[in-house]
Amino acid sequence: xxxxLDTPLCRLLGIEYPVLLGGMVYVxxxxxxAAVSGAGGLGVLAGGSFQTKDDLLREIEKTRTLTAKPFGxxxxxxxxxxxxxxxxALETRLSVVITSAGSPxxxxxxxxxxxxxxxxxxxxxxLALKADKAGVDFIVAEGIEAGGxxxxxxxxxMVLVPQTVDAVHVPVVAAGGIADHRGFxxxxxxxxxxxxxxxRFVAAEETPVHPAFKKAILDAGDDATVLTGxxxxxxxxxxRNRLADEVMELEKRGTSEMELLSFxxxxxxxxxxxxxxxxxxxxxxxxxxxxxxxxxxARAILQEIVEGSPALVSTLDGL
Numbered sequence: 494x495x496x497x498l499d500t501p502l503c504r505l506l507g508i509e510y511p512v513l514l515g516g517m518v519y520v521x522x523x524x525x526x527a528a529v530s531g532a533g534g535l536g537v538l539a540g541g542s543f544q545t546k547d548d549l550l551r552e553i554e555k556t557r558t559l560t561a562k563p564f565g566x567x568x569x570x571x572x573x574x575x576x577x578x579x580x581x582a583l584e585t586r587l588s589v590v591i592t593s594a595g596s597p598x599x600x601x602x603x604x605x606x607x608x609x610x611x612x613x614x615x616x617x618x619x620l621a622l623k624a625d626k627a628g629v630d631f632i633v634a635e636g637i638e639a640g641g642x643x644x645x646x647x648x649x650x651m652v653l654v655p656q657t658v659d660a661v662h663v664p665v666v667a668a669g670g671i672a673d674h675r676g677f678x679x680x681x682x683x684x685x686x687x688x689x690x691x692x693r694f695v696a697a698e699e700t701p702v703h704p705a706f707k708k709a710i711l712d713a714g715d716d717a718t719v720l721t722g723x724x725x726x727x728x729x730x731x732x733r734n735r736l737a738d739e740v741m742e743l744e745k746r747g748t749s750e751m752e753l754l755s756f757x758x759x760x761x762x763x764x765x766x767x768x769x770x771x772x773x774x775x776x777x778x779x780x781x782x783x784x785x786x787x788x789x790x791a792r793a794i795l796q797e798i799v800e801g802s803p804a805l806v807s808t809l810d811g812l
Contacts, residue, residue, distance in 0.1 A: 497678075497802055502664045502686035505630060506589060506610060507563045509533035511687025512677075512795055513633070513666060514694055516567020516591060517641065517777070518542050519766035520702055521694075523552050527559030528699040528791035533799075536564040537591060540578035549581045563588035565612075569642075570595025583607050591633065594642070598627040614668070616644030617653070618660045625661040632661055633689050637730075638670030640692050640718070640779035645726045651683070658684030672781040674801030678809075681802075690794075692779035697791040703769030707788055709776050715783035725750040732776040736761065 502511045512534035514521060518541040526536030538556065543549040549566075556564055566587055568578045571594040579600050582590045590604055593614035604611050605628070613624040614633040621632050634657040636650025637643050650669040658665045667680035668689035680688045694700065696710050709732050720728045721737050724744040731737050736757075743753055757775075765774025 497681060497806060498799060500664070500686040502631060502666065505664065506535050506565075508535050510795060510799055511666075512798060513537060513565075513591075513687060513689040515639075515668065515689050515691030516540065516565075516593075517691050517695065519763050520691075520700060521567070522701050523555040523559055524699045524701055525694060525697060525791065526564050527556050528697065529694065529795070530562035530564045531560045532792040532795045533562075534791075534795055535589065536560070536562075537589075538564070538566045540566055540568040540575070541572050543574070543578070546574070546577040546581045549578060550585065553581065553585050553587065565589030565591055565610075567591045567593060567614075569593050570597070570599075579604070582609060592629075593633075596627065597624055597629055601628045612666070615657070617646050617648055618656045621657045621661050621665075625663055629663065631664040631666060631686075632657060633666040633668050634658075634685070635689070636669030637720075637728075638780045639668055640730050640782075641777040643720065643728045643730055645723065645728055647728075651679075654680065654683040654685050670779060670781050672784050674798045674805055676781075677798045677802050678805050692782050693785060693794060694791065695778070696785050696788050697794060698788055699791050702766045705769035705771050706766055706776065709771045710778055710782045710785055711787070713778065713782035713785070715780070717782055718778055718780050722753070724748075725753055729775065729777065730779060732771070732778045732782065734774075734776060735772045736775060 500511045510533040514529040514537045516537040516539040518539045521539040526538050530536035589610045591612040597613045601611050611629045612631045613629045615621040634653045636653050637647045654667045664686040666687045667685035671688045672693040719733045721740040722728050761775035764770040765776045
């Protein structure tokens with residue numbers, strides 16, 4: 494295999510191809526994580542999807558019945574149950590834990606002591622340096638193009654990735670606005686050792702989300718997503734719908750953070766992902782949705798990258 498696809502990240506994580514599944518709440522469950530790992534990438538469960546540690550433990554066990562390959566767990570450290578999620582990873586000796594939305598320093602040593610590889614998601618070079626200092630094994634540099642919760646800093650993937658690569662001493666994974674072999678090759682050219690994809694995998698056959706949620710992605714154009722919550726420093730990238738319009742209108746009126754969060758209320762992401770409410774639910778999606786036109790097996794999605802990337806590079810050589 495060429496060094497384009499066989500990077501040090503692969504050997505670190507024990508995977509065949511340097512493609513990671515984004516840990517998406519109410520999306521990245523056992524069927525999808527196992528499918529991505531089984532296809533040679535790194536499947537990742539979303540810790541924020543679970544209400545108790547026992548729920549997560551059952552999902553980890555289910556994933557292990559579906560694949561013998563390594564898989565990971567994403568833990569948003571802002572989540573109140575984050576310590577329980579970390580404990581579940583320790584008890585089950587997971588291969589990889591990817592933390593986000595907070596400082597990884599509190600948990601990295603304990604995870605390493607259990608033999609667990611630790612990654613951390615960052616939206617800026619400053620936070621990448623802090624994660625590097627905290628001893629993480631790799632960093633996911635995620636640009637504002639990504640779906641779901643983003644950083645108010647608004648740094649794009651193209652800008653963030655090369656600066657992060659230059660600043661830290663560990664492998665960097667590029668995330669945000671990547672859905673095919675072209676994005677993979679671009680990420681490698683920027684110095685990343687791999688990519689993380691979220692929205693592209695929402696449209697995988699193995700994704701246990703409502704068909705209406707997948708259809709919303711397939712129907713999306715290049716301008717389909719918007720950032721809500723910018724006025725309160727909590728941006729969320731979603732496909733524009735009735736809820737998004739109402740939230741943005743309230744923001745224009747200068748609605749306070751408390752009032753805005755009260756209006757949105759709980760359960761909007763779950764309503765879209767699992768119940769198919771794509772009008773008043775939060776349809777979290779990256780800007781790359783406009784490129785996604787079909788539902789495919791996770792293996793086919795990875796294979797497109799594996800086969801298309803070397804072919805693309807060969808055409809670049811001719812230039």
